[in-house]
Every structure is written in structure tokens, then in C-alpha cells.
Amino acid sequence: MASQYIKSKINSDAILKSAEDKRTYEGLELNNGMKVLLISDPETDKASGAMDVNIGHMKDPVDLPGLAHFCEHMLFLGTKKYEQENEYSKFLSEHGGSSNAYTSGEHTNFYFDISPEYLPGALDRFSQFFLCPLFTETATDREVNAVNSENDKNLQSDPWRIHQLEKTLTDPSHDYSKFGTGNKDTLDTIPKSNGVNVRDALLKFHDGYYSSNIMGLCVLGKESIEELTEMVVPLIANVENMNVVVPEWKDHPVGLAQMKKIAYTVPVKDVRNLSMSWPIMDLHPYFKCNPGHYLGHLVGHEGKGSLLSELKNRGWVNTLCGGQSPGAKGFMFFKVDVDLTEEGQEHIDDIITLTYQYFNMLKREGPKQWIFDECKDLSAMTFRFKGKEKPRNYTTQVAGLIHKYSLSEVLSGPYLMSEFQPDLITMVLDKLQPDRMRIFVVSKKFEDKTNIKEKWYGTDYSVEDILDSKIQMWSKCGENENLTLPEKNDFIPTDFELVTREVDPASLPELIKDSAMTQLWFKQDDTYLLPKACINFELI
Incomplete structure (x- = not known):
């Protein structure tokens, strides 16, 4: 059933992943232009999904600062198939799950996790965000207060304040200078005074930008790749492709x-x-x-x-x-x-x-070639031995990376350097x-x-x-004799083979040094078998 909606596939062997990664992957491009990465992890304790729409507050209308963020909020509040406002959140919370979303300058990312056996129901509700949201008048009037509260929370945060100041002091005609969060004034009071219907603007924004060809979906579950494909693809195959061109800003906001x-x-x-x-x-x-x-x-x-x-x-x-x-x-x-x-x-x-x-x-x-090689080797080592991320964090990250890298490089692209x-x-x-x-x-x-x-x-x-x-x-300040290139790093490992142990490690930590000032405990790893050490210090 799913195959009729699939334009092309990238199987797991063609997706470059960490040597320690035991999960199975498949990349799909659907007929509607959406790109999907499926992840099969039979050992996971949570299933997760994330959709990244390659549009954000930099495309807000000039007279409605925060509209993209407001649109993100509104998608949680009812769809034609699931009209009850809290249906999605209720289903997740009843089955060990949670959800959230964020809007940045050029991305809007929605994500959730849930007990693995309830993934189909969660995906069905989740997919409706991108098919038929309601944007009811009552929810619109009420949710603007939630956006305003979120903005109020940030008003006394120095990182938020300084970041906005850096943007404010760029070219005022550039999209980068915009205020992205929105508040009650920008999304309710001022538009109403100008005769602007914010609900109509939300519908126009969603209809105009929430196009399948600029969406990236990542789903992780216990099921096999084949089962995930049949579960996921029919749910999102009918998201409309409006052939939206991903925005690109050729002029720098700092002129x-x-x-x-x-x-x-x-x-x-x-x-x-x-x-x-x-x-x-x-x-x-x-x-x-x-x-x-x-x-x-x-x-x-x-x-x-x-x-x-x-x-x-x-x-x-x-x-x-x-x-x-x-x-x-x-x-x-x-x-x-x-x-x-x-x-x-x-x-x-x-x-x-x-x-x-x-x-x-x-x-x-x-x-210097040797400095590049050190960067390359360190990044490759980080990629090879990176830890296993929590499902929700992983799908959220990967969904955004789908827009930046080919499906075959979506896992390795942020790490590997070769040229x-x-x-x-x-x-x-x-x-x-x-x-x-x-x-x-x-x-x-x-x-x-x-x-x-x-x-x-x-x-x-x-x-x-x-x-x-x-x-x-x-x-004309020249140079300072105290400033030099770093010395070559002789401690970048090249051999990751573990030393053969002649005896089985103890099952519990052992006290190997005990003095008036120090106690030193040691436990040999016998589970993960990775070239990593974990050191904890406790000062009493």
C-alpha cells in the first residue's frame, strides 16, 4: 500500500551511520516531495516522531510579528479528524508520552514521544497537523495569551534580550531583524485596531507555507523498517505539495x-x-x-x-x-x-x-593540512563513538538535518570532514x-x-x-609573539581495539586506593565495550 506513494528509497546500507549504531534506517522521498527518515530500534523504550517545516518567523508578515510561532501553537488545538482541542496531548499523556515544538528563523519543528505500542495512534493524530488544522476562533483568541506568556517569560532573559538586540541592529528591511516570538500586542491588539483578521492570516500562512516539499519527517519505533513504512507513509502521503521554494537570503543583514x-x-x-x-x-x-x-x-x-x-x-x-x-x-x-x-x-x-x-x-x-587532519580525526571519533540519544531528541534533530543534507549523509554530515x-x-x-x-x-x-x-x-x-x-x-596592529598555533596533538587515538582481559571484571566497583585524603574506586566496563572512560569526583 505504501509503495504507491514513494518516489525513491535510500536503504540502510547507503546511509552512513556510526559503526556503533545498531539501529536500522531507511530514507524515503515521497511523490509529494516530502523527505522521510525511518529508524527501527527494537530495543527502544520510547517511540518518537518529529516533523520539521523549513519555514520560520523570518517569513512572518511585516504587520504580524510572531505569526509563524502562533501558527505552531495553533496546530495543537484541534483538527478536522480530531476536533477536541486536547485530543493529541491527552492521547500522548495517557500512554507515557509528551510533545513540544519550536519556531526559529527558518524552521518550525514539532515532535513527540510515546510508549512504543501506541505509535500508530500518535502518528495518526500528529499527521493531521499538516493536513487539516481547524484554527477555531475561540482557540485563536485564547492561545494568543499563551504566546504572550511565553514572551513574558523571556523578557528578563539576557540571552534573549541580547540576541534580539543583535538582530535589531541589522538592516531593518531584512527579515533577520524581525521579532519572532510575538505577543498580545503584535498578534491581537494592533491587528484588530488595523482591521486585520488574525485567524485568516493564520490560515493563509499555513496554506501558503506548510507544503510537503519543504517538510522533513523522522520517525523512530520498535517496528521493522517495512512495518514503519506501511504505518507512516499513508498518513502523510496526502499532505499537499504547493512547490514552495525554501527561502534564501542572498543579501546579508549586516551591510x-x-x-x-x-x-x-x-x-x-x-x-x-x-x-x-x-x-x-x-x-x-x-x-x-x-x-x-x-x-x-x-x-x-x-x-x-x-x-x-x-x-x-x-x-x-x-x-x-x-x-x-x-x-x-x-x-x-x-x-x-x-x-x-x-x-x-x-x-x-x-x-x-x-x-x-x-x-x-x-x-x-x-x-595547515595537519590542523585540518586533527579536526577531521576528532570529529570522526566523535561520530563513531557518539552516545545513543534519547528518541525525542534524536528525531527532532534529524528532522531538521533532512533539509541540510542528503538522506545518505543526514547522520554523518554534521560530523565528517573530508576535503x-x-x-x-x-x-x-x-x-x-x-x-x-x-x-x-x-x-x-x-x-x-x-x-x-x-x-x-x-x-x-x-x-x-x-x-x-x-x-x-x-x-595595523601586527602580531604578538605570545600568540602561536597550537602544538600538534599527539593524543588523538588511531587504534580503538580494546585490550584483551585475562580475567573477568568484578561485578561491583572495587576500592583500589584508600588513604586519609582519598578513596579511589574502579569498575571495569563489561557491558558497552567502548574506548571511553567515565570519571566522577565527589568532594566532601
Whole structure:
């Protein structure tokens, strides 16, 4: 029965998976353009499903901020087949399950888990979200309050506030600058005052964007692949294909008018942060080379000669994180974020100088095959021995990855690197110039010194042009002799064979050291047989 709806199949042998992964996979492309990954795991204690729609709040109508998020909420509140608003949630909770969803800039992801024997009933209810949601007037009027409550919860969260400020300070005509959560004002009060029917807008959004050809479905169950195919495919084969083109933003939201800016921000909590950001191209098409990962590996290194090591030696920072940061299809960012000490707050320019001196060292040294190989080997090791994820987390993640990778590479794509392309690494590094940067400084020291309040979260901030004299200083700062490439890592393993044991391990942990200060217990693994160790410390 299912075969009539299937355009093509990718069997388990053609899907690159971890050598330790005992699950069976099959990838499907249906006649309606939907891509599906089925996972058979006879040992699972939960079944799960996730649908990722490759559309998010960046496609909200300009006059209805938060509509995509509101649409996500509304799909839980009744369908033509299951009209009772809580039918889906009730069925899941009665059978050991749960559900949730999220909306990001370019994705809306719905997911659930349930006791394995009830997967068919859950999928039947779940599939109706994408076939015939009701969007009733009463539910629409009521659910806007739930969206508003969710937004209220985030209003005092510094990560949410700072992320929105970073977006607000991009090109205001770009979709990236939008406010994605929505609230009572944007989804009820203001639309009503303007004569806009929000329910009609929800229906239009769902009808216009919830197209099968931009949906990715992942289902995990105890059943065999054949049984899962017959269970899943008929339920979603009739989701309509409207041939929606996945949005792509060729223009970066940080243009010339947004570069060379510094923003001073007052946080809610007593935190001190410095973030340096540069606009870069979308690096995902180059995932087999992964130039952003290569540079992030170096910039975020913590050993001798690293940027962090030098900054910590001077007492200016506690932590540093550097690397590529997602934007949306068509653009990305490269960021260096540091957690400042109190003294570090007084050395912002010096920290930025050291950052550019580190970049200058990388440019002089050029891309190195051995560094790429270390990144490649570490990533391959992570993939080979990655732990078994919880079903709900796994299906949620994979459903989103279906849009980014071919079905044969959907499991391995985020990990495996195979192509050393030094020109690409150099191209990204060349984008990290002083006259292209944006700086965000977050500290309580700016209280009563700012002059702007961010529209959506009420964040107090001020923004200034970076002085040309500073741009020139950073452009000509040269190198610092303390900043060097990391030493070669001699501890990356290549032989993963387990040592043969002459005696069977003890069934319980054994006390192998007992002193006045220390007790050391040891238990030899006799179950997982992986080249991993687990170490726990308890200080009394």
C-alpha cells in the first residue's frame, strides 16, 4: 500500500551511520516531495516522531510579528479528524508520552514521544497537523495569551534580550531583524485596531507555507523498517505539495551601514561580556571542508599560545568562545565572545587588538593540512563513538538535518570532514577585518549611561560608530609573539581495539586506593565495550 506513494528509497546500507549504531534506517522521498527518515530500534523504550517545516518567523508578515510561532501553537488545538482541542496531548499523556515544538528563523519543528505500542495512534493524530488544522476562533483568541506568556517569560532573559538586540541592529528591511516570538500586542491588539483578521492570516500562512516539499519527517519505533513504512507513509502521503521554494537570503543583514558599530548594553543579571561579530557567507555548502570549524578550532583553542591563554594571563577574561554562528540560508556570522573580568572591562580595545593579532598570525601561517587532519580525526571519533540519544531528541534533530543534507549523509554530515580546501579557509579569514566588525559590550557599568530602549525586550543600550582611529589601529596592529598555533596533538587515538582481559571484571566497583585524603574506586566496563572512560569526583 505504501509503495504507491514513494518516489525513491535510500536503504540502510547507503546511509552512513556510526559503526556503533545498531539501529536500522531507511530514507524515503515521497511523490509529494516530502523527505522521510525511518529508524527501527527494537530495543527502544520510547517511540518518537518529529516533523520539521523549513519555514520560520523570518517569513512572518511585516504587520504580524510572531505569526509563524502562533501558527505552531495553533496546530495543537484541534483538527478536522480530531476536533477536541486536547485530543493529541491527552492521547500522548495517557500512554507515557509528551510533545513540544519550536519556531526559529527558518524552521518550525514539532515532535513527540510515546510508549512504543501506541505509535500508530500518535502518528495518526500528529499527521493531521499538516493536513487539516481547524484554527477555531475561540482557540485563536485564547492561545494568543499563551504566546504572550511565553514572551513574558523571556523578557528578563539576557540571552534573549541580547540576541534580539543583535538582530535589531541589522538592516531593518531584512527579515533577520524581525521579532519572532510575538505577543498580545503584535498578534491581537494592533491587528484588530488595523482591521486585520488574525485567524485568516493564520490560515493563509499555513496554506501558503506548510507544503510537503519543504517538510522533513523522522520517525523512530520498535517496528521493522517495512512495518514503519506501511504505518507512516499513508498518513502523510496526502499532505499537499504547493512547490514552495525554501527561502534564501542572498543579501546579508549586516551591510555597510551596520558595520563599524559598537553597542553598549545593560544586562538584567550582573554579567560582563564582549562579543565581536563579522558577517560571512553561508558556509553550509562547504560542510565537507568546514572552514568555519577549522577557524573556530584555532580561535577557541585553550592551550599554550592561544588567544584565551594570553587574555587569561593578563587577567582580562574568564572564558572565550569563537567560531561560525548560524544566520539563515544564505548568510552566517563569525563571532568571538569572551566573558570579561572586572579588569577586562577596562581593556576592551586591548582585547580586540589581541584578537586581530591572533588573526594576523593565522594569516601568516596559512591553513595547515595537519590542523585540518586533527579536526577531521576528532570529529570522526566523535561520530563513531557518539552516545545513543534519547528518541525525542534524536528525531527532532534529524528532522531538521533532512533539509541540510542528503538522506545518505543526514547522520554523518554534521560530523565528517573530508576535503581540505585552504583557499576557503583563507577566504573566510579575510572577511574578519576591523572595518567589517560589530562590537557588543554587556555590563552593569553602563547603567544610566545609555540612551535607547530596544523595542521588544526593553533592553537599555547605546550605539556608536567605531572611531576611524581605532579601525586603523586594529588594521595595523601586527602580531604578538605570545600568540602561536597550537602544538600538534599527539593524543588523538588511531587504534580503538580494546585490550584483551585475562580475567573477568568484578561485578561491583572495587576500592583500589584508600588513604586519609582519598578513596579511589574502579569498575571495569563489561557491558558497552567502548574506548571511553567515565570519571566522577565527589568532594566532601
